[in-house]
Amino acid sequence: MIKVGISSCLIGEQVRYDGGHKRSAFCDEELRRHVELVPYCPEVGIGLGVPRPTIRLEGDVDAPQAVIPKTGQNVTAGISDFATNRQRQYTQLSGYVLCAKSPSCGMERVRVYKPGTNENAKDGMGIFARRLREMFPALPLEEDGRLNDPLLRENFVLRVYVYDAWKKLPQPLKSADIQAFHARQKFTLLAHDQPTYRKLGRELAEQKTMTPEFATYYIETLMNALTQPASRKNNTNVLQHIQGFFKDHIESAERQELAELILEYNAGRVPLMVPLSMINHYLRKHPDAYLSQQSYLRPYPDDLKLRYGL
Ligand code: SF4
Incomplete structure (x- = not known):
């Protein structure tokens, strides 16, 4: 536990x-x-x-x-x-x-x-x-x-789960494990801090061999970026990005409905859970390995209900 x-x-x-x-x-x-x-x-x-x-x-x-x-x-x-x-x-x-x-x-x-x-x-x-x-x-x-504060509460719990996932990586840390970890956190990081998302991804890709120093730099930079709560604008950007994964799988009326829900969220009229629930529904119907692994879609147990007020 x-x-x-x-x-x-x-x-x-x-x-x-x-x-x-x-x-x-x-x-x-x-x-x-x-x-x-x-x-x-x-x-x-x-x-x-x-x-x-x-x-x-x-x-x-x-x-x-x-x-x-x-x-x-x-x-x-x-x-x-x-x-x-x-x-x-x-x-x-x-x-x-x-x-x-x-x-x-x-x-x-x-x-x-x-x-x-x-x-x-x-x-x-x-x-x-x-x-x-x-x-x-x-x-x-x-x-x-x-x-x-609902936003800070959600942010703290999310950080705990991300950090715990990092601590559970096999030791000594290997490049492939950190790359796979980073792949799972991509949309989460994108929602919290776009400049760090771009910078850290680039630095990780350039790292030919993994060193303990880089691993320490990586996790400290990631965790620091996540202290910034995800903004509505960034969440909207991530949701629209995810929406693109379904473009060849769902009907045009469904696409339209999802796009409208994302805009409703962006306007502050529905909570984040609403477009996310629809995305998870489409993901169950049209499985996608890359999307399914994203911590953004299920960052912590659902019954903590932390996204209901966001
Ligand atoms: S846990 Fe910390 S804040 Fe609480 S009583 Fe002890 S020293 Fe004070």
Whole structure:
């Protein structure tokens, strides 16, 4: 089963500084039905109890220190080492859901204070989250609050499934396996980032022998491109491209109906699922090996229902 790391407080564990939690219903119920959630609380992990005095970030927003104002204790190294010491466990993860705003787990816009004052800028990243990103630049990260946005939620789950498929490739990585993986992700990448789609495809084709450096560059570039949610315009472009695969197989009235549905989606009058369901229907009737393998058509289990609102 796919493993996804998560801040413990997001699955209801009472590990916050005040003894509370921040349970995310989406993670703890819907996501949990499809992935194994692996919880970590770095602050409890380094021996700070529950309840405990609050921690805050201080100093340089690009390299802040995590400090307990009540005691003056600096816990930056402890939290960072907590992540470093679990590097091997984290290689098994295909995604990570972080608790927003936390000086340890927050992914972005965490308050960073000017030492000794209450002046702050909401520009920082939690110490644990920063170390996680340094160690695994391609690992999909997301925050609980952002997962309430249907577009960002869909985007995160999609990235988890793409990254998990990459991690399951046979080792050591061979050119043919990466080419086949890339072929499966083509329409997904096209929907998210057209310039990267063109650039990465070209670079992969030019790669005569596969090196670990290129493989790392490839997956980091791909995963970074996928953080940009697929726009309606790009999805329309992909759907119209897919439509071309059926031009010799379906009647003109059916072609017209599919073209109209794609335009209805483009105008925002029907969700993405509507033209996609029709495409999947035609694909069942007229199988096409290249099209069938596209992750774009079925990026994750249907019952997550993530495309219904897009
Ligand atoms: S945000 Fe992170 S450090 Fe804070 S309680 Fe949740 S898991 Fe623990």
